[in-house]
Amino acid sequence: MSTTVIAEIPGHERPSVERVNYLNVDHSVKSWLLTHDHKRIALLYLISITLMFFVGGFFAVLMRLNLIEPTGLVAPETYNKLFTMHGVIMVFFFLVPSIPATLGNFLVPMMIGARDLAFPRINLLSWYIYILGAAFTLYAVISGGVDTGWTFYTPYSSSFSHTSVIPTAVGVFITGFSSILTGLNFIVTIHKMRAPGLTWFRLPLFIWAMYATSVIFILGTPVIAITLFLLGLERLLHIGIFDPAIGGDPILFQHMFWFYSHPAVYIMILPGMGVMSELITAFSRKRIFGYTFVAFSSLAIAIISFLVWGHHMFVTGQSVYAGLIFSVLSFLVAIPSAIKVFNWTATLYKGSISYEAPMLYALGFIGLFTMGGLTGLFLASLATDVHLNGTYFIVAHFHYIMVGGAVMAYLGGLHFWWPKITGRLYPDAWARFAALVIFVGFNLTFFPQFVLGYLGMPRRYAVYPGEFQVLNVMSSAGASILGVGYLIPLIYFIWSFKYGPLAGPNPWGAKGLEWTTPSPPPTENFEEVPIVTEQAYNYAGTSESAHG
């Protein structure tokens, strides 16, 4: 058992040759597949979700290719499958686990000065559950795909679609439990295993974000599990739960689906916000402006996120009064989100800003997330939503938050902590270049979609009127630039893992317990339990000693 291995690492007994760390402690395949080390599990997740990201991205490429011609290049049935599988894979198998399962798994114990998560075996189990869920979904892809849209709306999904709805739903159902177990592990670890002196208000804001995310994992994910179970039951046994023709209520499905899936978009963005607070402070050499506000805004987002699901259903015939209330509540979410953006900006003010690659992603995040957030207000207003619902405006809004926000933060975080994870530096010039390519490619892909949506082009159609072609070609051109932008980091990350220059424990001069250990860290993270005596992001102290 690998626990045995852990117990046997006497780091100080091997003074010469290479220092023992979590990567080189054991090279066997078994030691990876049965590892209990949160850092190794983070890497297992990193490899898996990267694979899924490129599978999901492949479908996006095919979609954008199809939309170059107004008449389309593939059959409409094929197009339906493309956008469905792009959505399912990207949402459930990349965005939801992205930051929590990789950076979160790696960093939560390190940032709070613990040797591991509270339940290492459950952590490993969560990865196997993820793989099982991914296997079901990939089987659905191979066995002909699924065409319901990632939202699985009934009665189409339960009574009419002839595609692999059930394997896909089973895959999503199973993967949900990996999220639940990750969330459970994080909540318990953050509550019970903080180092001495590390009070709640000394925690890095990344931890607060992980905590808020975990709360949504625990309270939201079970509901989508049960909803998909009911969907599968209706499809198998033809019982009228959701199909009105046999006595059910399709709106109930939407209520139950969005009760999870709206909070789920905060599962995807909250960790990104946590990464942002780390990046902005590290590269402007300043303590975060308004620590408590940023910390509590994460929790506020988690709580309010459970009360806004009805804004997905303004035009599905829910009562006008419900619509009004959901509209007001949706506007409320803008407040904690805006608090974060304002506080990051205020942190930059008079900071000693440097423009390393992670910071470029962070600055990109601020702009793109702000655009995504503001266009969300168009959709939260009842009247404008009637015009914009079901158009490319929604597609663009969603991608500004999910790609411009979550993926930017994920890449920024990956660049920031890569030297800690691997002990190696990546080529900074290439990294900055890639960040720029991604920023340009992203905007060229999705900004035209705002215009398309406003002009009335509906989403999820394989063909469109000729007058929309210029904007669609712009979007497709942007998508190819974006694709190249994502391939560059993949190449230099793999290169740097083997050939990159050694990083040292703290290449950025950043604050936080994770930077006090060697890179890559030893299996037990800390030689002795750290004692925390100062607040988070105490950069004022460092700059004084640096000048003196």
Added chain:
Amino acid sequence: MADMAAHNAHHGQHDAFQHQFEDMEQQRDAGTFGMWVFLAQEIMFFGGIFGAYIVYRVLFHDAFEIGSNLLNVRFGAINTIVLIASSLTMAMAIHSAQAGKKGKTQVMYLLLTVLLGVIFLTLKFSFEWRTDYHEHLIPGFGFVIRNAWGGAGIHVPLFFCFYFFMTGLHALHMIIGIPIILVIAVMAWRNRFDEVYYAPLEMVGLYWHFVDIVWIFLFPLLYLVGGRYLSNGGQ
């Protein structure tokens, strides 16, 4: 694992101590807290289906009343008693560990719990569900809508759909729980639990009590809300 135990003995720790914790107290705290978080997740898991049930009960009141009256309240009532008794024996098992009683006492209470659980499941599947099958009350398996139900009849299968799904999900939790209790019983037989260390026993106890509480809600919601005693309906 033997190495692990030797390692722990070397550091003056309990055999079951895990390296990521500082001490046994932190380990027990984390375990208990983790179980509560898991149960919060379970509440939402059942909450979704309970919510859907309540929506349909309001929408299709008459059909749900007919459906509820077709259930055999005797089986439900007996099972309620059986399950509460199993909670008692589970609590006794934990209590005997806390009081420092021998492993065999704990094993006896645990096996009683398993026995009561098996009785519950036997009644549920072999008697209650089998009768339902013969009366053509299982949706998807030859459900027959009876003329006597009138216009509400079309929605009666919906009630049974929820009935089988909710009680089935509950039974599934018991089916998962029983082998876990047996594993814990083996550990108790080997005298692994004492007044210092009984966390796994306590965890499985929390789980078992939770499954009981779900039934405490299911029983009235499914069997009793049909107004069976108001309208003098039922069998």
